[in-house]
Amino acid sequence: MKPNQIMKHLPHKTIERLSQYRRALLICLDSGKTHIYSHEIARIQHITAVQVRRDLMLIGYTGTLRKGYNVKELIDLIGQIIDATEGINVAIVGMGNLGRALINYFTGKRSHLSIVAGFDINPDKIGNTMSGVPCFGIDEMESVIKRLDIRIGIMTVPGDFAVEVADKLVRAGVKGILNYTPKPVNVPKDVYLEEYDMITSLEKVAFYVKMHEEEA
Amino acid sequence: MKPNQIMKHLPHKTIERLSQYRRALLICLDSGKTHIYSHEIARIQHITAVQVRRDLMLIGYTGTLRKGYNVKELIDLIGQIIDATEGINVAIVGMGNLGRALINYFTGKRSHLSIVAGFDINPDKIGNTMSGVPCFGIDEMESVIKRLDIRIGIMTVPGDFAVEVADKLVRAGVKGILNYTPKPVNVPKDVYLEEYDMITSLEKVAFYVKMHEEEA
DNA sequence: ATAATTTTGTTAAAAAAATAACATTGTTAA
């Protein structure tokens, strides 16, 4: 099967794990490790070795029996599968704490994804650069996004602005949105939307903590 | 089935959605809406009405035919299912941008979860309060967590400190950890661990953006 | 040289989750 065909049939969860495998592998590479076993990857990610092998099977990678997987080769292959051939430019809308946290997460990481612009309504921030990322006004969004060929927008504004910002991003031509706002938004179906809600995650942890306590 | 028995059989995904339903319902309540249809909830969350009804069936809630669900009642019932009877205290380890972002998300929200302490290594932060949350030194973690009866820890430190902080939290007696660090950690099995990685989410969005562009 | 071991790759089965199908029942309208 051609790489192009492989990609279309990868389970969503496998995509997520491949990204995580790669990150673990990059750390291994830095520490001078050349090969790694499926169960080593599994242990790092809290999953089973079978799952790792199955994922790698899906992307058509073959390890060496008894030596495991070649770290460098695997990193490259995962890149061929999940990365775009050219880099993708990303914008952050909302240069508050969360926006800046994300920028700091990314700077320094070698990646095909580049955060090239931030947007905010605070006049004190507009015109400055934060951790190397220039901050523009929200009203400049459409023009800047088009000029810089930005294709993904990360929303880190307060919930009340979520819907408005999502609409602006879509109008500007963005093809993917990552919404960290506590408010769900709607986008046309040619725009990929991923929403993550920190409160939900915390409430989920609290639920299982409670459950565990009650059964004790 | 007793509420206690219901809880044990709820799918993980249902737990997450219940938390989201409640948040949507609270907004409805504020806007004066007394009843809501399954398809209205579904639309907000980008899921199907069937899924909503199924989730509510699982927690044993019965709506009114033709009028939908009583917003207030449903909020209360979801609380009975997913919340602990008493509030749970939470700590944030790492008072950087991400830590402060989380605190701001939470303050003002009425909730059974309270962020009652923050920890950091920066001496400038220790001793201050940030958005109402007092900041302590990392070395005080164990004593503060015990004194304030903190049962959940949110990790927002740089990746290099992840493992160390997780160990400290476990030793201090925390029963749930939410890890926002890019590094996976290990905890004993009586501690519930949830890990979320922003880079993975962004790479996933990038993958589907790429996919969509290629097929066009 | 041969048997045991260990690890991969793949198919098969099980479990979890989402979707569909449909029965039920108030309400509205003819």
Place this chain on the structure above:
DNA sequence: TTAACAATGTTATTTTTTTAACAAAATTAT
């Protein structure tokens, strides 16, 4: 009054995801 409608509640089916089972092969040990 009765038929059509629109909503819920539940069972059945399908899809997705995970886990298990096991064959194949390179290495190591005997």
